[in-house]
Amino acid sequence: MELDDRSKVIVDDLLSNPSVSSKDLEKKYDLTRRQLGYSINKINDWLKDSNLPAIERTRQGHFIIDQTVFTNLASELPKVLPADMNILSENQRVYMIVMMILSNEELSLFHFTSELAVSKNTILSDLKRAQEFVSDYNLTIRYSRRSGYLIEGKEFNIRKLLTNVISKLLDMKNGSDWIYKLANIQEYEITEINNRIDNVEKKLTIQFTDEKVAMMPFTLILVLERIKKGHIIDPFYIQYEELSDTKEYLATEEILYDLKDIPMEERMFITLYLLTANVYWSESLTEEAIPNLKQAIDDMLRLFEKRAIIFIQDREQLLNKLLLHVKPAYYRIKYHLNDVNDIQLTVSKEFMELHHLVQKSTEPLEELIGEKIPESETTYLTMLIGGWLTKQGESIQEKVKAIVVCPKGVSVSRLMFSELRELFPEFVFLDSLSVREFVNYKLDYDIVFSPVFLETDNRLYIASSFLEREEKIRLRKQVMLDFHGYIPSDINVDDLITIIKNNADIEDEQQLTKDLYRYIHRDDTAQVKNQRNDLPAASLDELIIPENITLKRSVSSWEEAIRIAANPLVESGHIKNDYVEAIISYYDKDPYIVIGPNIAIPHAAPDEGVNDVAMSLLRLEKGVIFTEDYSINLIVIIAAVDKQKHLKALMQLMKLAGSDEDRNAMIYADSREEIFKIINKYSV
Structure with missing residues (x-):
């Protein structure tokens, strides 16, 4: 019997290194335990046909090989077993099949079996896995007798798939050789595109990462080949004005200088591809193309410093480092190309909490881009910031x-x-x-x-x-x-001043004494500030004004109470009806909106219909039943636009809720004015 290629390579490895374990082989050749077992059985059948003892496997996953096997196969191995044989995993075959379909026409099963040297059944199984893979891009693999195997779907999604597959293949051993072969690319074509990329780097005064330089020629050649065949990208939401003013657009023109029939949409796509490429170095870091990008990164760092209780040293250097990454990330995220980058990074245990704080600090970037920052991008930001903190000797773990x-x-x-x-x-x-x-x-x-x-x-x-x-x-x-x-x-301020004097020069001792005293004895009930614009947060009497107070004897249900309580805010335009319906939908989900005896604060998320921060109050003489446990007389509708603007008023409301006397006085009040007087007491 004849050994298959996988079994040949495994027996060669076993004879060259008898101490290798099952786990070593599984990891080295990307095999499952079952696949390895299947190959060992085939090897033993082959040895049996040659009248040689079988290879035994211990429970610990080690191999016992009889000396006669070494003696008899020593001279035969060089002829039978090619030393550079490369076993392909199932995933690698899937990437190859996709590459063949994307770059060739009229393909049949025969083309796959002969190119990948596996059986027809294996290819049929791989095609099913390939379909699962491309479906993540909303694409479908279809076969017809006339055209063979095709990948169908939006061309924009096909380009994303193509870029990702090139990246996957280049990660393989001899990956570039495989792409040359599978896509029928000639070496002179790569040389020509590489020369053009060199010119691009000089024109942009930048240096792309090695990974991107390896990918670019293959990507550009295959994209241009698809354009030639009539696979033109659908018009999509790339903003011409945003991209045509960039240096990358000029670089695209440099690459395509002798190709006159490339549609504008394709020129925009190639520009976008250059804009999303990671950069290793740049001579100048301007933000002409993306106004306020550096400011957004700086704001993100300040939020992070506040949350992590850390002061970042050499801030400008870190800002420039982050700008190199965030500029291409901006276009990847905005135009939904982040899976093209396909960063498979995981955060180490050491950086888990740091990663969490970075994620919570990306709001300024999200506002600028208009999209949520994907996990892959925040992971990279965490690695950059974490590395910088390690360099300056800081660690979240120590806090x-x-x-x-x-x-x-x-x-x-x-x-x-x-x-x-x-x-x-x-x-x-x-x-x-x-x-x-x-x-x-x-x-x-x-x-x-x-x-x-x-x-x-x-x-x-x-x-x-x-x-x-x-x-x-x-x-x-x-x-x-x-x-x-x-x-x-x-802590004694005078003692602190003495310590500081011994270790530093003090320019204004009197002012330093005042500042230290004010900080140590600060009033923690001081006015809450809006984090974003530093304006004072609204007081309770500024939000629950008399016009927002409704007095009723009773209502028939909790839902009716919500609608009546919210009505003043709907009429004044502070909230939409959608917000009222959202509050009602949370009836069963949040029993903890009851903040004291007879008082509740129903609310929903800001994005469910809040136009501006506001509060309104419904007073019921006869309480309405909320769940089975509570009878509610005071219902305060809270409409919050962010996490800060309503906090001061909420603190004052919580204090009011803790007073039995004032709470009961509101329940039995005869007018809005009486209730508003009580509210005024807590609005200081």
Whole structure:
């Protein structure tokens, strides 16, 4: 019997290195345990035909080979077993099949079996896997007698697939040789395109990464070949004005200088391809093509510094490094080409929390691009920032990491998170979570703050959802004493000044003393500022104005109560009817909107119909039933546009909710004015 290629290579490896294990072979040749077992059985059948002892496999995955096998096969092996044989995995055959279909016409099963040297059944199985692979791009593999195998779908998606497959093939051993062969590309074609790419790099005064330089000639040749065959890209939402002003558009013209019949859509696509290519180095980093990009990256870094309690050194250098990556990422994300880059990166355990904080800081970039930043891009940003911090000797791992677990709904949870972060500015606060989210939380943390008892191996501090000044002082003292062995309020400003004098020159001792005293004895109930524009957040009396207060004796249902309570905000244009329906849809999902006896704060997400920050109040003399547990007399509709603007008013409302006297006075008030007077008491 004749050995197949895979079995030949495996027996050669076994005879060359008898100590190799099953796992080593599986990993080396990308085989499953079953596939390796199948090959070992074939080898043993072949040895049996040659009257040689079988190769035994131990339970630990090692091999026992009789000396007669070595003696008898030593002279035969060079003739039978090619030393450079490359076993193809199933995935690699799929990429090859896709490449053949994309770059050739009238292909049949025979072409695949002869080119890949496998059986017809293997190819049929591979074609099924190829169909699964291309379906991720909304494409289909179809066979017809007249045209053979074709890939059908939008040309834009086919280009994305083509670029990804080229990348996959180049990752293989002898990958470029395979592309030459499968796509019928001549070496002189690659040389010509490489010369043009050299000119492009000089014209743009940039240097593409080695990976991109390897990919570009193959991609451009195959794209141009598809254009020749009439596979023109569909008109899509590339903005001509945005791309035609770039240096990359001029570079595209340089590449296509002698090709006159290339449609504008194709010129735009090639420009976009150059714009999305990763750059290793650039002589000049201007933002003419993408105004405000550098500012958005800087804003992202500032948010990250605040969340991670870190000061980034040599900031301008890191900004330029990030700009090199983010500029092509901007076009990848905006035009949905990020899977073309296909970065298969994973965050190491050391960087898990860092990655989480980077993800939470990308809002300025998302606003600029108008799209959510994909995981692959935030992973790369994490690696760049993490590497920079390591270089400057910083580590998130060394900092105290805290989470807040609150069962009382999104707004109350955010309020608690915000207050605790202000109270402990030296801690990294990772998340505010519901109890259910906490049960499955994966990140490492040191402290949990929660108003309820939780099962945890870490330190748990029970804290009210709304922290009064006295509780804040007590909590801070307790936590700092536990973690650092001192109580912060005992810090003496004069002692600090003496220490600073011994180690630094002080320009204005009087002003420094004032600033230190103000920081150490700061009022944690001070006015909440809007993070984005630094304007004071609205007070309770600025949001629940008399016009937004409705008095009713009773209502027939919770749904009716919501509609009546929200009506003033709908009429004034602060919210849409969609927001009211969204609140009602959460009826069964969020029982924790009840913030005190007889008072509830129903709300939904900002993107479900909020136009501007606002609140309204419905007072019912006879309470309405909410779930089986509560009778509600005071219903405050909250419409929040972000995480900050309503927090001050919410803090004041929570304080009001804690007063039995004022809460009952509102329930039994005779007029809006009486209720508004009570609201005024808490709006300071």
